[in-house]
Amino acid sequence: MGNGILTLKKGEGRSLKAGGPWIYDNEVASIVGTFEDGDIVEVHDFDGYPLGRGFINRKSKLIVRMMTRNKDAQVDEAFIRMRVKNAWEYRKKVVDTGSCRVIFGEADFLPGIVVDKFSDVLVVQSLALGIDRFKGLIIEELKALMAEDGIRIRGVYERSDAKVREQEGMERTKGFIGDPFDTKVEIEENGVHYMVDVKEGQKTGFFLDQKYNRKAIWKLCSGARVLDCFTHTGSFALNAGLAGAAHVTGVDASELGVAQARENAALNHLEDRVDFVCADVFELLPELERKGEKFDVVILDPPAFTKSRNSIKNAVKGYREINLRAMKLIKDGGYLATCSCSHFMDYELFTQTIGQAARNVHKRLRQVEYRTQAPDHPILWAAEDSYYLKFYIFQVCDEK
Structure with missing residues (x-):
């Protein structure tokens, strides 16, 4: 050691x-x-x-x-097992553990490692040299703890293919840990079924952090015409459909994402009310505006527009542009759900940017609620990176 x-x-x-x-x-x-x-x-x-x-x-x-912080603590196998046990016990208290993030790096005092549980499959992403040595032990301990709770894990897949590994002097890697298995996994969240591709999907395969934010839009979507931008594999769109929306259009620039979204719509028998378009959101929104389209609810769930402090200025422009365009497409008194998943775009800056967008298009915003990431992605105070997701719901009113 x-x-x-x-x-x-x-x-x-x-x-x-x-x-x-x-x-x-x-x-x-x-x-x-x-x-x-x-x-x-x-x-x-x-x-x-x-x-x-x-x-x-x-x-x-x-x-x-x-x-x-204990100078006398031995960081050995027993210490790591204790940290893993604490992480699992916490999840059992705060979230539906059917599918959830089981370990969230620094916020679980296990820096540099993330483990997601998708039904009966674990996906691990190890991004730091020190913790990588304990990867096998962490997985073994999680499987044992889950077995005690009657959960049998049928497979583990590694998605340590992020670029940040290179900054640690480590090679990117992905593949099975243990026996191979079918990497398409069906999960259920908020009553919605999804096929998650843990091998080819983004990051670990599916974004679990929006679980309860997706549920928060249900009450707004009943009978509504909904536009879901940056839909990825259809998560917000399908929640809107299941909540009783009259019609939902999901948009994403990824052909693979849209294909998976359509598959997920079929899985939930929502093909008649939820459809998907492969398009660039920045190009599509002005086009819809020119056609005079109007929606009761618009959802914006973009990827992080900035991953460093250097590109914040451009990110602000991007967030302002999509929020401004979205507000113009919302019927008077309709609703906007908008978020940012970049921790560099902090709460104050994101809030200010949305306010600028509203002023630019002469809209008045009534805040319905403000939310962050689901509690299986805990925010550790003093660890800035752990607080990254900002999620607002607004009623958008014309200036009268």
Whole structure:
């Protein structure tokens, strides 16, 4: 496990001392001892005061991911099993565990690893060197804990194919962990059935974080004409259909996404009321406006328009544009559900951007509710990255 000590520069480590989970390479004064990248090291303040222990990786700008604030804690198998057990016990209390995120990295004090459960399949995404060594143990412990609750996991698939692995000096990888199995998995959420492709779908195959936000639109959609933009595999559109919408149009730029969405509509016997179009939302919305189309409900669930601080300006433009266009398509007194999944587009900036869009098109917004991600994606205060999803529902009224 190594025997190293990392000491911070004087005045550094402010985020860490406020409860943050990371140390950056430019905060470090010295590293001594014998260890390899991926080992646990002790972290000391500039004056030698112990701050805890974490995984080190000198290849990464994010040089230490903290595992514990207890300087005497041994980060061994028993410690990892305890963290995994805590994560599973928490899910059983706060969400429907039929399909859910079981481990959410730093927010579960297991930095760099995500595990999603889709019915009887687990999908793991390991993005940090230190935790990667414990990947097998984490999966084994989860399977054992679920078996105690009568849940048999039939297969595990790895989706560690994200680019950030390269920043850790690791190769991207994907494939079966253990025996091969059918990677198309049927799940049920809010009474809606989906086929999830854990091998080829985006990220781990399906976005579980919007589970209860999708349920929140039900009451607005009964008898309504609905437009669902960036529908991916049809999740909001199908919730609207099942909630009794008169007609739903889902739009996505991905042919694969649209094909899966149509398959999901058939699975729920909604083909007569829910249809899908493969198109660029930025091009389609002005076209619908020119045709004089109007909707009772418009849903905007775009991908993250920014994944770094450098591109925030362009992201703001993108969010303003789609919200502005959507508001113009909503009947007076209709509803807008709009969200951002980029943590760089924080609550204040997102709120301000929607307000600008409304002023630009002379609409008045009445806030129905504000929501974030489902509680199986817990927000750890002091870990900024863990709070990323902002979700608003507004009534959109013409200025009179």
